[in-house]
Amino acid sequence: xxxxxxxxxxxxxxxxxxxxxxxxxxxxxxxxxxxxxxxxxxxxxxxxxxxxxxxxxxxxxxxxxxxxxxxxxxxxxxxxxxxxxxxxxxxxxxxxxxxxxxxxxxxxxxxxxxxxxxxxxxxxxxxxxxxxxxxxxxxxxxxxxxxxxxxxxxxxxxxxxxxxxxxxxxxxxxxxxxxxxxxxxxxxxxxxxxxxxxxxxxxxxxxxxxxxxxxxxxxxxxxxxxxxxxxxxxxxxxxxxxxxxxxxxxxxxxxxxxxxxxxxxxxxxxxxxxxxxxxxxxxxxxxxxxxxxxxxxxxxxxxxxxxxxxxxxxxxxx
Amino acid sequence: xxxxxxxxxxxxxxxxxxxxxxxxxxxxxxxxxxxxxxxxxxxxxxxxxxxxxxxxxxxxxxxxxxxxxxxxxxxxxxxxxxxxxxxxxxxxxxxxxxxxxxxxxxxxxxxxxxxxxxxxxxxxxxxxxxxxxxxxxxxxxxxxxxxxxxxxxxxxxxxxxxxxxxxxxxxxxxxxxxxxxxxxxxxxxxxxxxxxxxxxxxxxxxxxxxxxxxxxxxxxxxxxxxxxxxxxxxxxxxxxxxxxxxx
Ligand SMILES: [Zn+2]
Numbered sequence: 421x422x423x424x425x426x427x428x429x430x431x432x433x434x435x436x437x438x439x440x441x442x443x444x445x446x447x448x449x450x451x452x453x454x455x456x457x458x459x460x461x462x463x464x465x466x467x468x469x470x471x472x473x474x475x476x477x478x479x480x481x482x483x484x485x486x487x488x489x490x491x492x493x494x495x496x497x498x499x500x501x502x503x504x505x506x507x508x509x510x511x512x513x514x515x516x517x518x519x520x521x522x523x524x525x526x527x528x529x530x531x532x533x534x535x536x537x538x539x540x541x542x543x544x545x546x547x548x549x550x551x552x553x554x555x556x557x558x559x560x561x562x563x564x565x566x567x568x569x570x571x572x573x574x575x576x577x578x579x580x581x582x583x584x585x586x587x588x589x590x591x592x593x594x595x596x597x598x599x600x601x602x603x604x605x606x607x608x609x610x611x612x613x614x615x616x617x618x619x620x621x622x623x624x625x626x627x628x629x630x631x632x633x634x635x636x637x638x639x640x641x642x643x644x645x646x647x648x649x650x651x652x653x654x655x656x657x658x659x660x661x662x663x664x665x666x667x668x669x670x671x672x673x674x675x676x677x678x679x680x681x682x683x684x685x686x687x688x689x690x691x692x693x694x695x696x697x698x699x700x701x702x703x704x705x706x707x708x709x710x711x712x713x714x715x716x717x718x719x720x721x722x723x724x725x726x727x728x729x730x731x732x733x734x735x736x737x738x
Numbered sequence: 739x740x741x742x743x744x745x746x747x748x749x750x751x752x753x754x755x756x757x758x759x760x761x762x763x764x765x766x767x768x769x770x771x772x773x774x775x776x777x778x779x780x781x782x783x784x785x786x787x788x789x790x791x792x793x794x795x796x797x798x799x800x801x802x803x804x805x806x807x808x809x810x811x812x813x814x815x816x817x818x819x820x821x822x823x824x825x826x827x828x829x830x831x832x833x834x835x836x837x838x839x840x841x842x843x844x845x846x847x848x849x850x851x852x853x854x855x856x857x858x859x860x861x862x863x864x865x866x867x868x869x870x871x872x873x874x875x876x877x878x879x880x881x882x883x884x885x886x887x888x889x890x891x892x893x894x895x896x897x898x899x900x901x902x903x904x905x906x907x908x909x910x911x912x913x914x915x916x917x918x919x920x921x922x923x924x925x926x927x928x929x930x931x932x933x934x935x936x937x938x939x940x941x942x943x944x945x946x947x948x949x950x951x952x953x954x955x956x957x958x959x960x961x962x963x964x965x966x967x968x969x970x971x972x973x974x975x976x977x978x979x980x981x982x983x984x985x
Contacts, residue, residue, distance in 0.1 A: 585966030595945035602919035734874035735820035
């Protein structure tokens with residue numbers, strides 16, 4: 421693994437320090453199966469296990485937003501054999517914050533949609549950091565309807581700070597766009613598998629997150645509001661975001677406990693940004709298994725189960 | 739009316755001190771001072787600018803439905819504190835205060851009533867209950883009343899007033915957008931009409947779910963309607979918003 425221009429979070433340092441040591445050993449000409457290198461590799465595995473578990477919710481938020489964390493398009497490139505991207509909502513334009521198209525997964529044809537945050541500064545600006553406008557939500561719905569027409573299962577990769585809160589987005593009906601996704605996704609009779617790969621931010625995430633199976637990457641987060649937004653309201657102070665992150669119960673284990681998601685996908689090498697390929701394989705394995713489970717369920721039954729699934733969520737007295 | 743306007747500009751303190759409380763009301767939209775009794779007669783609509791004053795669910799019942807026809811559903815559903823939400827004020831305390839203030843267990847009133855002799859299922863949100871925010875209880879009550887509409891084969895009428903999802907129930911609140919949307923979807927499959935009335939304000943998770951899923955959507959004049967609130971948008975785009983934006 422190349423070290424150097426990797427961006428690292430403070431708590432990750434021990435892992436990267438050890439990797440530097442291993443790299444130095446390699447440059448000294450030590451064989452990978454030499455006793456010393458084997459020992460270091462073993463220690464790295466242990467360290468990854470230690471550093472990336474038991475994190476605070478705020479650290480989980482930072483991992484979910486890590487600049488090197490694989491984006492939807494990067495995962496799509498790894499998971500699917502082919503990908504043919506489609507554009508536009510047929511009303512206003514194409515929203516680069518949402519991507520989607522036909523893909524094949526080990527011989528299966530599927531429709532894949534997702535939020536795309538972008539990989540570098542220029543790309544991120546172009547894609548509005550994954551914050552979708554109404555066109556993005558309408559494109560995703562259009563593609564999911566297309567999938568239904570051709571009886572293709574749907575994979576949705578969710579990764580967004582939230583729907584874009586801008587003047588144009590409001591003028592073109594941000595609320596209506598999200599509301600119409602939410603209502604219509606209970607009509608799409610194809611199996612829908614949702615994976616929260618990074619940030620599941622509010623209504624903008626949910627608009628792509630209605631499905632028969634909702635999976636979440638280990639270090640992804642899912643919340644009604646960003647910790648910063650929550651802190652601004654609760655404490656009138658955005659610097660209190662770490663506290664707000666704890667209050668919001670937004671980690672994958674929280675969401676599993678609250679019965680909001682079905683399964684957590686463990687991340688390899690500690691966290692997804694450290695091993696894009698390995699973690700894409702993790703997702704792929706689960707996708708194939710879930711697709712096999714959902715295939716063959718008649719559309720009517722699928723829709724009824726989907727409605728029941730979301731109708732059960734909530735905790736109250738009485 | 740001229741002297742009233744002058745009084746407003748000049749001698750405010752005098753007005754406040756000498757007029758019995760509740761006899762006059764100031765229109766939050768145009769600033770006009772209106773006589774409470776006239777306002778009441780005019781169904782809480784400002785005679786000067788047409789602004790709809792914020793009114794309680796009970797007042798909506800009174801205005802919209804036949805007298806004595808209302809039958810409440812699920813009046814006792816109330817919020818627990820599923821996340822043990824850490825906040826300056828504890829969530830159960832906030833709930834208790836809101837319950838005391840509104841004499842209601844939750845931010846939405848649901849049931850059935852007759853409208854000109856026709857029975858309809860209805861839900862009316864209460865903005866004075868924690869800003870009409872939607873958590874598990876609001877979502878559940880709306881979903882249940884929509885299902886009742888389906889069982890009884892009657893139309894569904896919804897009056898929304900909400901700043902959006904309730905932060906103190908975080909992800910569970912977000913999921914209520916899905917739950918209520920599923921209920922509206924069933925209503926649609928049953929081919930029953932859903933009339934959605936948007937009042938001031940209807941924003942966030944409520945605007946982005948059932949409020950904008952109606953077959954017919956009616957908005958009260960000058961109500962703030964949108965997804966993101968004006969403050970959030972202003973912070974994002976860093977500029978003043980156009981006049982009348984989201985109204
Ligand atoms: Zn007025």
